[in-house]
Amino acid sequence: MHIERQYRELEKIEEVRVYNISNVELFEQVPQYQKPMKIPFCNIIKYVQSDVNMIIPIEDGEDFVINRLGWNILQRGNIKLEDVEGRKFSECSPIFYEIFKEPFKEVFKTKETKSMRIYYYISNRIKSITNIHIIYEAGNLFVISDYTDELSNERSLEEKKLEDDANKSTLIEYFSQTGSYYKTRNEYTWTPGIYNIINRSKESDDAYYNIIFDLVIPEDKPLVHELLNTMSPETDTYENIIRIKTRDGHLKYIDTYLYSKFDENGDEISHYGLFKDVSLDSHKHMTRPVDFMLDGFNHNAKLSLLIEPLSRRYEFSKGFYKMIEIPSEDYIHSRDVLDNIVEEDVRENLVKLIDGEINEVNEILTYKVNGDENNLKICELFIERFQYGNNEHSIGFLTDITHIKKKQQELIKSNANKNILIKEVHHRVKNNLQVLNSFLNLERRAYRNNPNQILDNMQARLSSLALLHEKTYNTSDFLNINLKDYLEDQDETLHGLFSAKNINFESEIDENIHLSIETITPLLLIVDELTMNSIKHAFPDPDMENKTIHKEIKFIDENTCEFILKDNGVGLESPEQLINHNLGWEIVNSLTKQIDGTIEIIDSDAGTGFRIIFPIKFEELSDDENEEVA
Incomplete structure (x- = not known):
């Protein structure tokens, strides 16, 4: 078990993060220290949704006796009330004693109510949140606990309907270094641009405090207090520049605009905030994709x-x-x-x-x-x-596109190979970007909670297309391109992008295979998709040794090639589930159709393998058919 504590000055609340405790460790069987006292309002407490726990201080607040625990905590500990009532806190539950000893002692000494928020983590993933109020009354402590289970990732139909425009708005925030929030019922909703400003990703407890104000440097704290005391029905807007220091140590200047709405009684209904990073060096620290x-x-x-x-x-x-x-x-x-x-x-x-x-x-x-x-x-x-x-x-x-248009004019008078380049330039400007745009739209829905996955995938695809563009501009034969040269360079590119994952890329490519640019383009994207699928799913253990992704392309006959990609990872539990529900599989299928190929999953004792059979030459799709496949 590991415990971290932090006091939120603006909210006047202590936050405690507790890592890796199990329910079986919560309570121990120990002898009763004293008979339990009669609990005031016992029948009323039974109908309160929150847990009401009664704790009796002893030994001048150095220890406590458990007089009553609420239903939720008893259920989580899998015990009955008679197993814990009248027991010393330090003996009966050493774990909770370590968490609450100092807060209980503080309330016993000061007789002032204390608020806490407890986050319980398992393997760095939050499992539950408990909001707690510790109250002193007639020599005893009453602990009011509200439990919040892990929040669902499901979004409303309205949010899904607005997904496209929301993503565009998010892109604007990223590039303009702006972000905003909306606060209602004491909870914050933050737009993605905020996380770009503060150089970190979203965390589960961000809805409970102002993640910008929490980073304000001490010299500018008075500006924040001025804000909190200024907002009223008469003064419902506020604008100023504050300075924050991000967790990674960067000082930033933030242009702040706040607006509040109040009801007829003068109580705040909602609160809106807009922040813009106006630091002179705001674009110098590249910390996000x-x-x-x-x-x-x-x-x-x-x-x-x-x-x-x-x-x-x-x-x-x-x-x-x-x-x-x-x-x-x-x-x-x-x-x-x-x-x-x-x-x-x-x-x-x-x-x-x-x-x-x-x-x-x-x-x-x-x-x-x-x-x-x-x-x-x-x-x-x-x-x-x-x-x-x-x-x-x-x-x-x-x-x-001036240089492209000039090339087109020159190539109109050239031979058939150069006419293919004209067509390819057009396809690169239109069809390839259209395919990438279609992939992006699909992945925004499939990986909406993991934007970094989307950016990693797009970065790999763009790198492969950039390699393709570079080589085609420096060659004179666009009908007979050596495939081995392209895939060896692609291996180096992919290894550079994913070097941190310590994966070996192996390729065995027949050096006599020559393909047209129309075949190589989707084939490289197929290699990208299958490789990224292996990187994502095949090696869940980062410490696994000798992680390998192997590619092999050879002739079956003079008109047909066989492409095999295998990894030595954990393998597939259910091939049918991959075929029916995997976005990457859908993308590979579409690309395989573009080269008149067929794809199948290879049975393997270890890892996962795919086989694609495709002709060296295929009937090229029209623009309309290309759009339908994309």
Whole structure:
């Protein structure tokens, strides 16, 4: 057993975390110390939902006698009241005595009520929460206990309905370094952006205290107290900048805006807070996967992320300013930027979007840099307007495709191989991103409580596609690409992404296998999905040695190949359950269909294996069929 204590100054409550105790350890059989006293209001207490426990101080508060315990704690300890009443606390329950000795002694000495919140953990997973009030009355202590079981992860139908817009709003929070909360009935609901600001993930007790104010540095505590004393029906808003220090030691400046609602009696009904990280170095400490993604946008001159482009609160990544060739400090965001767009119909659609007549634009446009007719850039622009809660938001992407368009014009006059590149460039811009977008939508539903899983999966896929793009741009034959070269490089990429898991990647690829770009693209994604499935499920023991994922691709005949992927992990309990309920299996099936292949699960004494049979050449899907598969 391990105990940690922390006092929440703002809430005036002591929090205690208790790790790894079992119910059989709660109470011990010991002789009775004294006869139990008659309990006041005994019949009334029976009808109270909370546990009412009566404790009698002895030895000047150094020990206590158990006079009554409530039904819940007796049930958890699997004992009867007669087994514990009249016993010394230190002898009957040494575990609870260690937890409560000092709080009981404090209340006995001061005669002031004390509040506590106890978190019980098993293997670092919270199992239950107990809210406790210790009350002194006529020389005795009364302990009122309310138990809360582990909260369900189920969400309401309304929350599921709003999932898409909520995820977009979350993305905006991440990239703009903002977050908010809503407090009602003394419980807090925090948006994901808050955790990006404070550099940590969500914890089970975050609903019970202000996780921002708890990090305020001592010098700014008076500002928080000023806030708590200021909010009233006459002054229902508050704005200031406070400083916090995150758990990992980073000092941050937080722009704080708070708003409260009150009823006709002046009692607070609800409370809303908006926080923005305005630290000068707020983007320098990359501590989360989303920060890694933002850093990628900031260093990409061809791709830019547009946060709130239809609002004065806009924030654009650095690529935008490189495309328009105006320093960010000199740029003034207004409709004037539309004047440099050559295509009149694109300008008209953007005006309609700004005025709220349409909700989306997806255009390819020609942009005159600084109005110069001789400095033209071809760009792909996507902007979407959406509602989330009571607020309207917008988000978009701007991509410089000038070099792609120039390549297309050059390749039109070239041979058949180069025409394939034109088609592949189009597919990379459209179909591959469409497939990734479909995967992302599926995984947001399947892994809604594990966003880091989604980011890890997408990072692996994007890394494989980046490898594919890099190699195809440096080759001249797009019908006969050596598969072994690609998979060896992919092994190095995957090993770099998942090096912390100490997994060996082995490959045996026939060096004579040459495939077209249309076959290699989905095949690499299949390798990603099966590899990530093994990484996630095959090795639950992080200390397991010789963890291996083995790949083998060889000819069956001159027109057909066999791909086998095996791991030496724990294996599958039920192949049928994988086939019927596994998102990764659905994704692999869709990709396998794209290459006219078939997939089966291999029987194995140890670990899990998959076999895919596919033709070297297949009938390529049309754009409409590709969209249906995705």
